[in-house]
Amino acid sequence: MQEALLGILDFVARFTGGHGGIDDEVAVYFVLAGAMWLNLLFFALWRRRNEANSREALLVLGFSAGLARELFMLAMAIGQKALMVDPRHLHAFFPPVEHVLSGVATVIVAAAFMRYLTGDFFLARNYLGIGITLTLSCYIATFSWWADYITTNPASKFGQTWCDVLFHTIAALLLVFPTWHLFRHRTGWLRNIICFALVCFFLTETLKLVDIAYGERYEYIFTPIRRSFNLIGIYVLGYVYIREQESRRRRATAKVVESEKRYRTLVENVNMGISLIDGNNRIVMNNGYLEKMFRKNAEKLTGRFCYQEFENRDECCDNCLGVEAMTTGRAVSREVERILDDGEPSGLRLSAFPVFNEQGKATKFIKVVEDITDRKRAEEKIRRLAYYDSLTGLPNRPLMMDRLSQAIRHARRHGEVVALLFLDLDRFKDVNDSQGHRVGDRLLQEVAARLSGCTRESDTLARLGGDEFVIIAPGVRAATDASLLADKILAALAEPFTLDRQTLHIATSIGIVLFPSDGGNGEMLLQRADMAMYAAKDRGGNSYRFFSAEMNTRAVERHELEEDMRQALTNGEFFLMYQPQVNTGTWKVVGVEALVRWNHPRKGVILPSRFIPVAEETGFISKLGRWVLEEACRQGAQWQHDGLPPLQMGVNLCARQFTHEEIVGTVSDVLQKTGLPSELLEIELTETMLMDSETAVSTLGQLKALGVRLAIDDFGTGYSSFNYLKHFPLDRIKIDQSFIRDIGQSRGNGAIIEAIVAVARSLGPEVLAEGVETEEQLRYLMSITCADIQGFYFSRPLLPDDVSRLIRESLPGFGTHHFTN
Template identity: 40%
Template sequence: MDHHMEHIYGTYDLTLVIFSYIVAVVASYTVLDLVSRISTTEGKRRWIWLLFGAIAMGMGVWSMHFVGMLAFTPSVPVAYDLITVGLSMVVVIIASFIALSIVGRRQVGLKQLLSGGLLLATGISAMHYIGMAAMQIAITYKPFYFVLSIIIAIVASITALWLSFYFRTGNTNGKKLKKVISGFIMGAAVAGMHYTGMLATVFHTGDKEDHLSGVLLDQTFLAYFIAVITLVTLGFSLFGIYLSNRMASKDSEMLASEKWYKSLFENNNDGIITVDLQSQIIGFNEAMSKLTGLPGEWFQNQTIDAIAPFIVEEERKRSGEMFRKSLGGEMQSYETAIIHREGHRVDLSVMNVPVEVNGEVVGNYIIARDITEEKHSKDKIQHLAFHDELTGMPNRRMFNQVLAQKIASRSGKFAVLVIDIDRFKMINDSLGHTYGDLFLQEVSRRLGQLLAGTNVMISRMGGDEFTIVCDSGDEHRDVAALAEQMIKVISHPYRLKESDFFVTASIGIAIYPDDGEDGVQLLKNADTAMYEVKKNGKNGYHFYSSELNEQLRERIELEADLRRAIAGDQMYLYYQPQIRAGDSQMIGIEALVRWKHPTKGVVSPGAFIPIAEETGMIFELGGWVLREACRQMKEWHKSGGPLIPISVNLSSQQFHQSNLIAFIKEILDETGLEPQYLELEITESMMMDATVSTSILNELTDFGIRISLDDFGTGYSSLSYLKLLPIHKLKIDRSFVRDIAENTNDRAIVATIISMAQHLSMDVVAEGIETKEQLDILTDYDCKKIQGYYYSKPLPAIEVEEAFFVPLRALPDNKDS
């Protein structure tokens, strides 16, 4: 049937071909911009943009194809069926609408991209081939190029949609350039599909053109007309998108700014209330509800005055003033407090920030932060800065502050009392710091209880030293009465480690302004008076007097001299024999330290031993005494004896030093004295902690050293210690012996001690025997071992040797003595 058909060839107008490509590029760029606009809008506006986008896109692609078709001039005139032409335009617009609605979302997956691309490719391909069908001429298609055109349409569509999705966000210059380049690539792909489709088309002469019912079109004029109209339309589209983007950007910025502000307002940890000039609350956040305990509904339709009853009474007036000032345009910052709805106090740091619009104050932000914990911490730090952590009493800093204020106020006479606990060091050394702390807390509690309700400030200066400031007027009697009361409450026994401990107090008193016009001088003079009490046997009080200054100066001098004496060769030992009363044989000897001062002569041990103990020089002094005594005893042994032990006093500090056993062993090794010839004299005060004492004494005893309990009966220790501890000898204190002839109580005590010692298989030595009468009473009580002036006063080594050892050596049985 087609045997008479002939192929029709035509030519392309290159200008129109280029023009069609430009239309494709502009259309592609428009699509890239449109998708970003569609993806950022919602609701009704989205559908308007979708319709507008689909028309712009469809028109762009259609006009490119139509101009491309018109660019081809066949060798015979060809009419067009305008209804079919219109149909091809409708098809591509519908396809564009569906494709854009699929990919114009915030999130696009591969599935949406492929389905949208295929739909668009179907629309473009249908539009092209329906458009070709509008030509009233016989047409056949080359299969290869036909399929290739479809494939190009699919690739071009998917690429176009992927690029539009990729470029839809951001407006940076880099992205714009990439969008333009993408437009050229997409334009080439769309144009490529059309011209591949045209390449697939073969025109024939035949029946169809014989019945021309269509319209013959002016190829060149119509092509240019459609292209220009399309370009103008697309140009308006681009301009519309540009304006819309600018407006949307502004809207977006305002919206973002509003969201930022709203987020800051609503999620702020600080409570915020917005108040207008009529004091009406127009806004609040959840934090303010939490801060006050008031529900959100409570703030609605309220004025700021409704909050006033919740502010603590003492802060209401000031808070109101601050609010009024801020309405005048001045920011206010202050601290206040409210009562939470549940009843507890909440401390707040508040800022009143004026809100200005066009230079006029239109309202106020009230921003409140909860600083209860912070304030509590500050108060705690403040309290700790001025109070002693252990006892809770005012500390040295607070005492100095109060003292300075009292002096500055010139309010008349007042007294400063310095209290030192006698024997505290002994408790601390023997029981340990934990019990030392418990003891100090109990002392503080008693003193605090005694002084409660009085106009007296007591503080702990550190260690076991307390100070008091109290008004004295012209009467010393009141201050003296207070001192006596304190001594009394301190002297009651303390229950520590299941035992009772007894301590005393030494109190020094200085009066302002007689004894000093500034705090430093007053404290120094009260200290001086306190040391005077200690020197005179402790357990009392003393008012400062100018004579004491001289004594203190002498004491300070003595301390400096003692350091030099220990380092030099001013110290020496005297020895006092211990005698068996029955046959006047020497059964032991005690080493006693002496100090020969270069200018003051011989200084009494009672004057320098306390200084050595307070300053820590006792370790060096005690070590020297022990070494020298052992050396001398060994020398006497070498010279023919007698083989008797030497007694050396051990101070409390020495007894509790960690390396005591090793130190004594070292001295014995160095001097060559056998351990059984060393007797260490300890006091009851060292026995306070039986656990510690037992372990030390057992170690010493195991090594062969003998233990003697000195001054027995004068301390406060329990008799149960005697059966627990490895003690070989008891020494009856001279205070019981002194009046033994006249005082029946002393005789009873001595008889009891001797009897008890014998039952416990201990030796007994009586000290301070000065008369025959004393000696007779003791021998009657079966106390055979004596130490005192009756037999011999303490003597230098040479005199002991001449008076006692030389005669003994002449006896044939001296080794058995």
């Protein structure tokens, strides 16, 4: 056993130089160590070239230093074997250089692994600088003295021993810090293995110091152990490095696979078509959404030219997105409209992104196709909402003003005339309030259609809102052309409208202005056309008027009237007058009709014909109507309190009041507040308020439930007057004064009056004739037994005190004499 152990030690000693000197077996050790360093160097160089990893640079330097040390040792062995080097010169040069190369290699490798594993570049740099500085300092301090000493004392080992102690001590100390740092700051199996390798290098240095301490008597034992530790350390570092690189490669591959999976998931699920196209404009791949978007399968798209599929061309476009992207190296995009294979139009946004190869040259590009059809439709819808009327589809005010400005600029350059017609439907609010907004909207649509039929292709028909329309007619020759257009419009709207089996009639008032005579800009023309329109309305509507200077003055007065009216109710400027209603059988006053007047502080008493239309247009009529109802009921209750006989108090309701859902509650509150008996209140309505029969029947029923009387005013002017007598709970009908005025002049009117009285007698409502002004009219009405009369022949409207005096002074049998003029 002892002999076998001694044989093994002898072999190891010969192989590793344990007997001193450098022979063939020792050269094998250096070749093996150099091969290991060389293998690590090649691997590090390959990694650095393929992955461009900056952390490999220090490793390349460390592995190069280790390889250089082993090559140097091998060169010394070959030189000594071939007697190419004088042994004295060899011993004078060899130990310092060997120690420097060994120390530098150890320091660089330790620093490289610190940088590689911890990522702390500054710590590794500082450690490397200190280690190389100390190693080179030792070399500089010993080389000159060492060479002189060996040359003088070739058989002495003192110099070599002193030099070895210095170098190996520095090397051992330099290995302590990286070993301690990695052990403290690194976890896992990798830390333990790296620390084990560094410990092997540490033992390589310290065992040499132990050997020197024993006078190198046991060199044959320590040297093979030291060099075995060195080989183990190199092997372990190589194993760790290659294993870590393989682990990193697997992790990188896994990340690439995961990234590819995420990329594929993203590409397949994004609501955009994505296609990879090569430099020849052929489609390499595409996602499923692109196939769905173009209604084509992958086989039909792959390999095809992109300009055939995306641009519907047989050759590459002059402004190809992909070519531009690859040429400029940046993303480009464009919006286009395409007709797909199924014939459907589609809005597309095409974007191209360059794809670069390893040399930084764009060889492919990614084309992204986004379906923007819905966005385009939404934009068009927004544009239409911004510039077109949603009900009629006509241009709205902003677009109309823009076109008017364009027409004015064109006319100014070419010396032409532009006509502007401002239309406002007559009594449209009555239709809207009585029939409901649904019927009103349909009527506006029908009116817009008829107006479109009256205009030229070069004209602009616009709706400003409500029942107002504007027509811009460029290139007219004179005012005659505008008059012809207005006549055409009036004739078109004169035809009845049939909506929901109901026949409606509507007319319009038209104001006309001309550029450049009536104004130099759009706002002025529109304002003056509005004035002219109101002038047409003042003439009874269903007509047109051209603007004149006098209209501007009237418009200013109308504006002042509107502003003053808003303060008149608060200031108590409105008051009521009452026109008596007389029974021809008893010749007694049986009722009165409340009529509102305005006592203007500067203009005196203003009649309703001037301010009621303005109140209706501004909406002030609701407040004014509530005040009239409450004041009339209060006065009626006061007359009862004063002991006068019961009098019917007639109060007119406007369409806005009647269609308001709170009218029943309003009447009930007023009756309760004023104390007037409900049977003495008579609500007077117009025929247009009763057109929406369902709503009217419901409202009239609720009013009748309160106990008030219901009368229809201006009876006979509508188109279905007699139907109202059958369907509605009316207590009285008031024959319109237009029929009374023509008694004795038109036999037709007399026949109508007789028919009204006869039908009313058979159905139950009382009959009252309005506007009786002559004795002839009175005698005729008495001859057909029309019981109740109202008009100037008997009395004009009176103040409350005059009404009281009239009733007290009247005597039975008054005969045909009127009460007061």
